Amino acid sequence: MEKSPKSDARTPLLELRDLRTWFRTDEGTAKAVDGVSYRIHDGETLGVVGESGSGKSVTALSVMRLVPSPPGWVESGEILFRGESLLAVPDEEFRRIRGNEIAMIFQEPMTALNPVYTVGDQIMEAVMLHRGIDADAARVHAVEMLRKVGIPSPEARVDNYPHEMSGGMRQRVMIAMAMSCDPSLLIADEPTTALDVTIQAQILDLIRELQEEMGMSVLLITHDLGVVAETAHKVAVMYAGKVVEYADVETLFGRPRHPYTIGLFRSLPDLAGPGERLVTIPGIVPSANAFPSGCRFRTRCPIATDRCAQEEPPLVPLEAGSEHTVACHHLEEAEAL
Amino acid sequence: MSTPDRKLAAAKREAAAPLLEVHGLKKHFPVRKGLLSRVVGHVKAVDGVDFTVGHGETLSLVGESGCGKTTAGRSLLRLIEPTAGEALYRATPDSAPVDLFGLGGRRLRSLRRDLQIIFQDPYASLNPRVTVGNAIAEPLRVHGIGNRGELEDRVASLLTRVGLRPDVANRFPHEFSGGQRQRVGIARALALEPRLIVCDEAVSALDVSIQAQIINLLKDLQDEFGLSYIFIAHDLSVVKYISDRVAVMYLGRIVETGGADQIFDAPQHPYTRALLSAIPHADPRRRAERVPLTGEIPSPISPPSGCHFHTRCPLAEDRCRQAWPEPASVAPGHRVSCHPVADALAKSAPGS
Numbered sequence: 104m105e106k107s108p109k110s111d112a113r114t115p116l117l118e119l120r121d122l123r124t125w126f127r128t129d130e131g132t133a134k135a136v137d138g139v140s141y142r143i144h145d146g147e148t149l150g151v152v153g154e155s156g157s158g159k160s161v162t163a164l165s166v167m168r169l170v171p172s173p174p175g176w177v178e179s180g181e182i183l184f185r186g187e188s189l190l191a192v193p194d195e196e197f198r199r200i201r202g203n204e205i206a207m208i209f210q211e212p213m214t215a216l217n218p219v220y221t222v223g224d225q226i227m228e229a230v231m232l233h234r235g236i237d238a239d240a241a242r243v244h245a246v247e248m249l250r251k252v253g254i255p256s257p258e259a260r261v262d263n264y265p266h267e268m269s270g271g272m273r274q275r276v277m278i279a280m281a282m283s284c285d286p287s288l289l290i291a292d293e294p295t296t297a298l299d300v301t302i303q304a305q306i307l308d309l310i311r312e313l314q315e316e317m318g319m320s321v322l323l324i325t326h327d328l329g330v331v332a333e334t335a336h337k338v339a340v341m342y343a344g345k346v347v348e349y350a351d352v353e354t355l356f357g358r359p360r361h362p363y364t365i366g367l368f369r370s371l372p373d374l375a376g377p378g379e380r381l382v383t384i385p386g387i388v389p390s391a392n393a394f395p396s397g398c399r400f401r402t403r404c405p406i407a408t409d410r411c412a413q414e415e416p417p418l419v420p421l422e423a424g425s426e427h428t429v430a431c432h433h434l435e436e437a438e439a440l
Numbered sequence: 441m442s443t444p445d446r447k448l449a450a451a452k453r454e455a456a457a458p459l460l461e462v463h464g465l466k467k468h469f470p471v472r473k474g475l476l477s478r479v480v481g482h483v484k485a486v487d488g489v490d491f492t493v494g495h496g497e498t499l500s501l502v503g504e505s506g507c508g509k510t511t512a513g514r515s516l517l518r519l520i521e522p523t524a525g526e527a528l529y530r531a532t533p534d535s536a537p538v539d540l541f542g543l544g545g546r547r548l549r550s551l552r553r554d555l556q557i558i559f560q561d562p563y564a565s566l567n568p569r570v571t572v573g574n575a576i577a578e579p580l581r582v583h584g585i586g587n588r589g590e591l592e593d594r595v596a597s598l599l600t601r602v603g604l605r606p607d608v609a610n611r612f613p614h615e616f617s618g619g620q621r622q623r624v625g626i627a628r629a630l631a632l633e634p635r636l637i638v639c640d641e642a643v644s645a646l647d648v649s650i651q652a653q654i655i656n657l658l659k660d661l662q663d664e665f666g667l668s669y670i671f672i673a674h675d676l677s678v679v680k681y682i683s684d685r686v687a688v689m690y691l692g693r694i695v696e697t698g699g700a701d702q703i704f705d706a707p708q709h710p711y712t713r714a715l716l717s718a719i720p721h722a723d724p725r726r727r728a729e730r731v732p733l734t735g736e737i738p739s740p741i742s743p744p745s746g747c748h749f750h751t752r753c754p755l756a757e758d759r760c761r762q763a764w765p766e767p768a769s770v771a772p773g774h775r776v777s778c779h780p781v782a783d784a785l786a787k788s789a790p791g792s
């Protein structure tokens with residue numbers, strides 16, 4: 104299927120500006136998201152990749168206003184939806200936006216599905232709420248959505264409880280729930296991790312179809328670089344609560360520039376021969392309670408210098424006017440990595 | 441290990457008695473309906489599978505979502521009761537085999553030490569009210585291993601091995617990201633130094649660099665202690681890298697088994713071919729040539745007659761609708777269950 108990036112100077116559908124979402128923990132404040140900026144235009148897919156624990160999910164939960172509070176809160180920054188601040192919207196109005204305008208597929212389906220209701224009841228509830236249709240119509244719709252996401256015998260499966268389904272089926276139920284409301288923005292947090300590659304391909308095609316039909320935008324969080332390559336128009340790479348690199352997908356995959364991004368690509372098992380050890384990024388991810396000074400990647404970066412410990416590298420365009428942005432002091436040295 | 445070393449190890453393994461020999465494993469779940477919960481049918485989640493796992497070997501189970509991989513893994517460990525079959529287990533190549541499915545009570549509990557699982561959905565398998573340190577220490581306590589200080593040290597070293605900082609031990613599961621939680625599950629499975637670990641999507645929630653770290657760790661433990669793995673994963677590039685052998689499942693049955701290179705370089709079954717062609721590549725310029733799978737996925741409640749795959753198979757013939765194809769040999773160690781493929785093999789075989 105054709106990808107059609109439609110980025111331009113129009114107001115982005117979603118824009119994050121220097122967003123910070125922090126948690127209170129026993130060991131102090133965990134700065135899970137600590138200055139994240141990115142934008143998504145209409146009909147565009149932004150892939151977000153990066154270190155486990157770097158704040159990808161918490162960023163998404165912040166947009167959905169689902170960060171558990173306490174212990175979490177949005178410390179500062181802006182979340183703009185169609186140019187308007189979401190943070191300022193009262194709870195009640197926000198509930199209407201969530202579901203109708205923005206829907207989310209969660210990383211762990213069991214956390215989002217209620218174990219005591221059948222999956223049909225849960226999809227029906229979502230569509231009745233958001234489309235104002237009656238129970239019979241909602242049931243027909245629920246069966247249809249289950250069919251669309253590739254669940255066999257949907258007429259029977261609609262009465263299953265979540266625990267009666269396989270991991271991948273639960274994931275698809277959640278996708279069906281999110282899609283039922285025709286959102287303008289779909290936030291998909293590892294939507295296909297639990298799915299085999301054939302169904303993964305089917306789900307990604309379904310997402311693309313909806314995107315073409317309805318101009319839906321997608322925020323796609325995944326560590327599967329293959330999925331990003333095939334689906335995303337733009338890519339943001341996160342490390343330790345920040346975006347360290349951003350570019351369109353061809354540029355980022357063709358020539359990654361940040362030392363972390365370079366290391367990430369090198370860890371792909373496709374590149375290792377049989378019996379060869381996989382390449383890893385040495386060292387341990389810093390704690391969100393105590394990020395290193397300066398560049399947060401410096402404790403694991405092969406080319407770090409004193410300057411990296413002192414100054415935090417800003418996320419800036421590679422050259423004036425370029426859409427490709429990178430946060431690293433030593434781009435030239437990184438070329439040699 | 442270098443390639444010749446691995447080949448040698450594989451040859452040795454084939455000669456020795458395996459760690460696990462599974463015959464005719466079935467797990468059927470009753471389907472209930474109505475107020476009286478009458479049983480109206482069965483989900484044939486696993487419907488007669490055979491496989492072996494050698495000492496120090498990694499066998500991967502791959503296949504469509506819902507084809508029964510998790511159910512097979514959980515039945516082996518008796519986390520759910522299998523409907524039929526036997527699973528002969530030998531702690532060492534020389535020990536007498538015991539049937540895991542025939543064991544009861546105390547014997548089963550003591551064997552559980554040897555057999556561990558890393559769960560697909562870490563959130564569902566960790567108690568939200570127990571700190572991760574206690575979750576990891578729990579199996580050690582149950583088996584009466586170590587005093588308090590020793591337990592703490594052991595937990596700290598396990599956390600470090602899976603790439604987490606030891607000071608996270610007193611945090612609760614909800615304070616972790618998805619991938620961090622997955623690693624807690626891995627640390628817990630490693631705690632008892634088992635002989636076999638069922639890794640159910642164990643690395644799928646991890647970014648590729650941490651994934652690489654965990655895979656290296658699993659390999660190191662295998663080289664050091666001769667651990668065996670049943671590796672369930674959807675990411676086929678990981679499967680290709682980590683497996684000695686691969687079994688491809690479709691709707692409760694194994695349709696093809698072979699060495700990892702045999703399956704990936706010379707797949708025979710039409711389902712295996714479709715599966716491999718769907719792998720997404722980390723290269724936006726490379727659009728995969730897909731072998732599309734058409735048709736609806738059939739239900740394990742009423743699987744198609746004959747070969748379960750016939751409703752979606754490009755090669756299907758009349759007899760595929762009538763009889764299940766018995767496995768045919770492609771090459772030593774490589775077997776495929778498909779009527780037309782078996783015929784083609786027989787024709788091309790020398791001497792026929």
Ligand SMILES: Nc1ncnc2c1ncn2[C@@H]1O[C@H](COP(=O)(O)OP(=O)(O)OP(=O)(O)O)[C@@H](O)[C@H]1O
Nearest residue numbers: 126135155156157158159160161615616617618619
């Ligand atoms: N409720 C919480 N209390 C304290 N810390 C939290 C909480 N939720 C998340 N965190 C911390 O916030 C950080 C970011 O978590 P997040 O879930 O966003 O990571 P992620 O990038 O989605 O990782 P993964 O790829 O593993 O899913 C992690 O270090 C995590 O430990």
Ligand SMILES: Nc1ncnc2c1ncn2[C@@H]1O[C@H](COP(=O)(O)OP(=O)(O)OP(=O)(O)O)[C@@H](O)[C@H]1O
Nearest residue numbers: 267268269270271469485505506507508509510511
């Ligand atoms: N407790 C249960 N009760 C009823 N049916 C079940 C139960 N557990 C699993 N099943 C069914 O058994 C079949 C196999 O499920 P299983 O979880 O083993 O699949 P899987 O191959 O692991 O799939 P995935 O890749 O999606 O995790 C599915 O049809 C599922 O709905």
Ligand code: SF4
Nearest residue numbers: 398401404411431432
């Ligand atoms: S700023 Fe310094 S430490 Fe950070 S990535 Fe660049 S070279 Fe490495």
Ligand SMILES: [Mg+2]
Nearest residue numbers: 160210617618
């Ligand atoms: Mg996450």
Ligand SMILES: [Mg+2]
Nearest residue numbers: 269270510560
């Ligand atoms: Mg499973």
